[in-house]
Amino acid sequence: MGNILIVAEIQKGKIREATLEMAAIAQKLAGPLGKEVKSVVLGKDIGAAAEELSKKGGGEVFAADHELLANYNVDAFTQATRTAIEAAGADLILVSNTPSGWDFAPRLAAGLDAGFVSDCFNIEEEGGKPVFVRRVFNGKLDARLLPQTDVVVATVQPGATAAFEGATDGKVTNLDAGIDAAAVRAKFIETKVAESKGVDLTKADIIVSGGRGVGAPEKFTETIQPLADALGGAMGASRPVVDAGWLPHEYQVGSSGQVVTPKLYIACGISGAIQHLVGMKASNFIVAINKDGDAPIFEVADVGVVGDLFEVVPALTKAISEAKGG
């Protein structure tokens, strides 16, 4: 029986919270699965980060320090992780479902001819084996998956579990990442930070957001914007609205848009996929208007209305204007 290997992620020189969440999952599973927890930190000048992880549930931490790991690189990360899997004797490999994780984890699994499961919000133990729980259909259904093979690579959804609490006395072992530079074909050029444009939703107290359910660009002007105006708030949107070119990117709320925490967030015709939820679920008060009573958005909302947004929103706009005027 092999061990668990956590592939750590560094953010601004420190261990990313999502890694400590995996440490919590790994520590919980280790006993029941009869495995030891080990970790690998990939990067350049990562000694302190590896030290930090060893004290926060990472177990024995392999520090793979290499020039070609300084920035995320799919080929170098895949190679170095394979070296770490060998060193750790791991058969359950945990990676965060982040832009780097979802990029190389499936590739790693294919190279190992291993089982692969992505974006798990939970990993349970049943009969001495791991069971992977995740969403499908953009959050509308859940699925439980059982491995049919010994080696499994799983990516874990950031924010789904609490980070490991407590102190452990793991150790740090330096690892020669064994990178064959000739086989590193991808070339990192630079990172471009998001440009801040006209609309800064993070400062708005009230946001009225529309999703794909709004159906057309003019409906934003006719239906969503007037409610935002009546409330003295800003307008936001889900990703498909921006993808379709109905609104510019600065209106997008979610993991690849803005993370907002207004006093009031009104979601109209938005289903509540996780990538949208991470951008707004910390809002103080959430109202969801959706014609589908099973839409996942209602799980994070404080108040929900099952109905047609084209009836509810204009009526609400009128009532707000009257309440303000009177």
Next chain:
Amino acid sequence: MKIMVCLKQVPHQDARLDVRSDGTWIQEDNIKFEINSYDTYALEEALRVKDSGEAEVVVVSIGPDRVSQALRTALGMGADRAIHVNDAEAENSDALGIAKILASIAKEENPDLIMTGLMSDDGNFSAVGAMLAELVGIPHTTAVMKVEHTDSGLKLERELEGGALEVVELPRPCLIAVQTGINQVRYASLKGIMAAKKKPIDVKTAGDLGLAGQIAPKMKIEKVYTPPKGDGAEMIEGSTDEVVAKLVSKIKELGLL
């Protein structure tokens, strides 16, 4: 240049999702299907290369008979030819099995560029593209938001969190898994649809590709189910007037009116 585009046909985004009787997937009879949204952006990106010069666009899809509809749509949009892998074993496979089938096609076709969507709207696994690249032995990048073709390869912008981007260069041949919003996807024109009727769809099985018995799933879906309801929202019911009155009083309570 030859570009291979991998497409999946998935339940329509507004289709009713009922769990089927064995509990392991949804009931697929009598619902509408469409090309996975992410894959339409990949196809569009390939067609733009074709529009700007010499490129052959080959679309590949794995699935039952209904998939020929998706392939006809892709041909109608401008793809040159299609390969349809119609195989019962593939139906029960997983992302790695699908990637193995696509890899054996890629080895026959030898494309300069493979394009997939970042993920599928049904399983949301986000796995096939990167797996396929590994099996073919070519580099890849996912969540691609911008493609620039250079002499030796591609200069790509890949999406990170919060709107940040990473610029990466890959030599050809390579694979890119495209993110939604990279372009505005065309519709098939009437002329395109007519022309598509004459374009070939090559139908194959896993056996034809030498993969019979080799694509058993390594991860098995035990069950799919409606997520358990948590505390959830306080649901406001009644006529529109009643609902609105309650919402206004909630907003007043928040001190926002």
